[in-house]
Amino acid sequence: MSLIQSPHYMRDMVNEFDWLAHLKASPLGQDQLRCALSSLSTQDMVAVPCLEKGVCRVLVRLVDALPFRPARPVTGSSTSPVFQDFQLCYDVPVTHALWGLAESLGRLFRAALSSDSLVEAPTAFRFNDLIVQRYTAGCRGISPHRDHARYVVVVAILVLSGDGEFCVCQDRSGDAAVEVPARPGDLVLMRAPGLRGAGRRPFHLLRNVTRCRRTVGLRYDVEKGAGGLK
Numbered sequence: 059m060s061l062i063q064s065p066h067y068m069r070d071m072v073n074e075f076d077w078l079a080h081l082k083a084s085p086l087g088q089d090q091l092r093c094a095l096s097s098l099s100t101q102d103m104v105a106v107p108c109l110e111k112g113v114c115r116v117l118v119r120l121v122d123a124l125p126f127r128p129a130r131p132v133t134g135s136s137t138s139p140v141f142q143d144f145q146l147c148y149d150v151p152v153t154h155a156l157w158g159l160a161e162s163l164g165r166l167f168r169a170a171l172s173s174d175s176l177v178e179a180p181t182a183f184r185f186n187d188l189i190v191q192r193y194t195a196g197c198r199g200i201s202p203h204r205d206h207a208r209y210v211v212v213v214a215i216l217v218l219s220g221d222g223e224f225c226v227c228q229d230r231s232g233d234a235a236v237e238v239p240a241r242p243g244d245l246v247l248m249r250a251p252g253l254r255g256a257g258r259r260p261f262h263l264l265r266n267v268t269r270c271r272r273t274v275g276l277r278y279d280v281e282k283g284a285g286g287l288k
């Protein structure tokens with residue numbers, strides 16, 4: 059029996075969480091989010107508190123039950139390789155609690171984006187692309203890169219555990235790297251095409267992981283059909 063089919067895993071395929079209630083109690087309200095999103099017109103990234111530590115701990119337990127695989131050590135093009143040293147799960151079942159979180163956060167984002175002139179054009183923003191990444195202590199992280207242009211408006215990285223320096227940098231060399239400090243429970247927001255005032259997609263990197271880092275990457279892939287969840 060595969061992990062996904064095991065009874066233990068089924069039990070954890072939660073709607074154990076009322077995410078809306080959690081998010082209402084969370085430090086991330088509509089005003090904070092609007093403020094953070096508007097700050098992305100003048101900076102590449104910003105981190106905002108999002109989840110309580112206790113919720114992070116539960117999510118760590120849930121994500122560790124997922125089937126991870128190693129990331130491809132080298133990705134990108136031959137002229138612009140990106141080096142990766144982490145594990146990932148990109149097949150999170152649609153019934154998993156994380157999709158509930160993505161849905162609730164997406165609603166919060168859509169409301170924040172519509173009530174202000176933050177976007178270049180009206181958007182059906184939602185988080186339809188979800189990836190869990192796990193970086194063991196001492197791994198090399200991910201070298202300077204830009205997220206794909208099909209991920210629009212804003213990319214959100216939720217830090218669940220551990221550390222690591224998540225930096226914005228000037229180019230592929232990693233020059234002028236500036237850390238965007240983020241602790242477990244924080245949501246790092248990165249500007250993407252379609253956000254008003256946004257220039258080019260920011261280069262960024264992750265390095266210096268000394269304690270197991272787990273993140274959930276939430277993106278709006280404009281090329282994915284409107285029908286399914288993913």
Ligand SMILES: O=C(O)CCC(=O)C(=O)O
Pocket residue numbers: 191200205215224262263264273275
């Ligand atoms: O997991 C993270 O902290 C973000 C890594 C990243 O930039 C990416 O996967 O594109």
Ligand SMILES: [Fe+2]
Pocket residue numbers: 203204205262
């Ligand atoms: Fe990235």
